[in-house]
Amino acid sequence: MVHTYSLNGYNIAIDGNSGSIHMLDDITYHMLKDTNEMPSLVNVQEKLRKKYTVNEISEAYNEIKSLNEQGMLFSSIKSLEEAVGSKQMNNCLKALCLHVSHDCNLRCEYCFASSGDYNSGRMLMSKDVALKALDYLARNSKGRRNIEIDFFGGEPLMNFDVVKETVAYGRKVEKITGKHFYFTITTNGTLLDKEKINYINENMDNVVISIDGRKEVHDAVRHDRACRGSYDKVMPLAKELVAGRNGKSYFIRGTFTARNKDFSKDVMHLADMGFKEISVEPVVGSAEDLYFKESDIPEILKEYENLAFQYIGRLSDDRKFRFYHFNIDLYDGPCLFKRVTACGAGYEYLAVSPEGNLYPCHQFVGQDKFVIGNVYSGINNSKKCNEFMKNNILSKEKCRDCWAKLFCSGGCHANAYFSNSSISEPNELSCILQKKRIECAIMIQVLKGDKAI
DSSP states (O other): OEEEEEETTEEEEEETTTOOEEEEOHHHHHHHTTOOSOOOHHHHHHHHTTTSOHHHHHHHHHHHHHHHHTTSSSOOHHHHHHHHHTSOOOOSOOEEEEEOEEOOSOOOTTOTTTTTTTTSOOEEOOHHHHHHHHHHHHHHOTTOSEEEEEEESSOGGGGHHHHHHHHHHHHHHHHHHOOEEEEEEEEOSTTOOHHHHHHHHHHOSEEEEEOOSSHHHHHHHSBOTTOOBOHHHHHHHHHHHHHTOTTOEEEEEEEEOGGGSOTHHHHHHHHHTTOSEEEEEEOOOOSSTTSOOGGGHHHHHHHHHHHHHHHHTTTTSTTOOEEGGGOOOTTTOOOHHHHHHTTOBTTTEEEEOTTOEEESSGGGTTOGGGOOEETTTEESOHHHHHHHHTOSTTTOHHHHTOTTHHHHTTOOHHHHHHHHSOTTSOOHHHHHHHHHHHHHHHHHHHHHHHHTO
């Protein structure tokens, strides 16, 4: 299948089964628009004869015919399946998300973790469980040198001593095993102080800080138990932490809801605060006024385009920043296997609850039916792991027929499950928004190439 669209003066075609991207002139765009299979020259001539000459049509048609013969336009799903099946993937464990705290000092209104306790009671992970988790990862990451530990919650800074002890133990394990741990921490930022900031900047390879954007937007949903907003607390601390990263990775990660469908203003606010790595995600859920309705979709899609135009306006000056969903790398992006299999939840990536239970990912923690083992005895539900391993863009019917599959990798398993009760049934709203983000991201890359930015 081939998807064509026009945005910001660029005509673009995306071949869904090869991932090939083409910038089109007007005649080729009109030739391919609304076409589901390689057209015949006769049909094209009939379609365009009133607008273009015979020679113009013939020349453009020969170009798309050549691309088709090279497998870059109207390529088949069979070709993709053969490419994937030609090599063996390393499915060994790569990363663990440690829920070091099932408690939080905030009460964010959209929290998927039920205000931090995942409906399982407020508790902190013990040192013993955390160290056992590191041992489990080192032991089960065969064939990998670089492995990852994510400190998550709740609010992980509520269990900061265990975080520090885990990192220290990890350094010892590195010397014994030859492995290298890549540490990340996700925090709401309100418990940061100089000691924690210095420690994080010295020891964490990546840090994610939650800020939703403008003060009034952030404080309306990210507040404490007394409904006091957290913006004034976290903003200066986040700035201080980021200023000391010295080139290390970080993200300012926000969420937008139905209350701020003008979310480009929140992205730009974060950029104006000096942050260069920004991700603002749509809330996922239903029923309450925070969540999106079908009638909201056109406005949100338009706002992504609005954001893309503002983003482009900063590419050539010192106000430029990186927006996570516009960061498509057309030349050195993920390998084909990662494009097909996505995050690796359930086999490459697992989450660990405070008591040591293993889950397919952090969003399934607290769901009893998704417990797949524990850090002491290992996996005891390989059937569930295999279910996740086999759940990819080639096994999901909706994904197989979608032009965006090699750029979104099938979407989030958890979003699918919590909206449709099945990890193999993608969340429709998420798909629609993701497709628009991909369109914007590719247009930006085409523009950068065209303008040599």
